[in-house]
Amino acid sequence: MGTRWSLACVLPGGVTIERIAAGVQAALDRVVAQMSNWEADSDLSRFNRAPAGSAVTLPGECLHVLETGLAIARATRGAFDPTLGALVDLWGFGPAPAPAERPSEDMIAAALTHSGWERLTIDRAASSAVQPGGISLDFSGIAKGFGVDLAADWLKRSGICHFLIEVGGELRGEGVKPDGSPWWVEIESPPGLALEQLRIALHGLAIATSGDYRRFSDRDGRRLPHSLDPRTGRPIVNGVASVSVVHPSCTAADAFATALTVLGPGQGMAFATRLDLAAVIVTRNEADGTWEDFSPALKAMLD
The missing domain is CATH 1.10.3980.10 (ApbE-like superfamily)
Structure with a gap:
């Protein structure tokens, strides 16, 4: 997936970290083998051809x-x-x-x-x-979140009940730390912005973030974010710097973060509120500076 993964967990007796690491890697390798556009023999590439x-x-x-x-x-x-x-x-x-x-x-x-x-x-x-003819699937806005879920499901089947797993910035936490405290994580925010650092406890929850600072290209002196608006076929120009979504499913969190990025601060927050999604949208522009908007569901988690 072009990124790294990490795992913090409580190991039961008789289970080695080497076995657990190999199992997580195998789960993520399975996602790549099925869903990577960079692998010519993946199932996704086979469909596209x-x-x-x-x-x-x-x-x-x-x-x-x-x-x-x-x-x-x-x-x-x-x-x-x-x-x-x-x-x-x-x-x-x-x-x-x-x-x-x-x-x-x-x-x-x-x-x-x-x-x-x-x-x-x-x-x-x-x-x-x-x-139908000529359709080219691309799962870059959802597959990483699914990889987190697939690895988490394998961990639970292997008897690992308490863990925090992260793949390229998408996280999912289950159970608690050995001292009984939850898996606290900081909500990712764009670098260089003076925003209050917020933390959330991931207990049976996942968080995924989409940001214009993760992948982009420079064209004609302008930064083009990797997030494309499917309705126009162009990179977004709505001022959204990042979106984070908290959800029981990292697969859904990943895809919803992508969708809210495209919808923009107004429509995106209205959508998150209507679906009771826990989300924060960070927006920036030259006229008004930078601000954060929290959905009611996320505000309830932070209170």
Whole structure:
């Protein structure tokens, strides 16, 4: 996934850290093997190469992530879209070589014709998804969160009940520390901003953050964040610096953080409030400076 993972846990007797580390790594390797656009033989890449009209059998985990992504796409009216592979490549955020110049209007329009979550059909009974033709799946806004959940589920099945696992800044905590205190984590905020550092206890909860400082490119003297608006085919320009979402599922937290980033401070906070999502949106612009907006659900956790 192009990042690191870490784990703090309470080991039961007879269990070695080497065995636990190998199990976590195997879970994350499985996500890469199924869902990486950088791996030519991954299940995701296999789907993207499939001819139009073909039903492509997918592993259960990959199909679950696709179904979750489509459900969140539906709920956000397309602010999250797992079919943006062509646009991701076009803007230089995927495995394809970055273009030397800013994409033209015609290039963006062409890439948009190879996107669209509503074009996908899933046959759960056959464990397959139909490639409508030219669709390029991209799970970069959800797969890392799923990796956290998959590793956490393996830990629990292995008898590890108390742990904090982190993959590239996405975290999930279960149980408590040996002294009985919860797994306290700081809510990530953009570097260089004078914001109050907030902490939250992850007890059966996960937190995921999307930020314009994590991945970006510089074009014509402007920083282009890696977050693309599926509705326009362009990087977002709404001033959102970061979004953090707290949720029992790190998969959902990851995808919702991406969606709220695209929706922006106004629509994003209204959506989080309506769905009772625990979220904080950090916005910055030259006129008004920087501010944080907390959803009612997150305010209740911090009080």
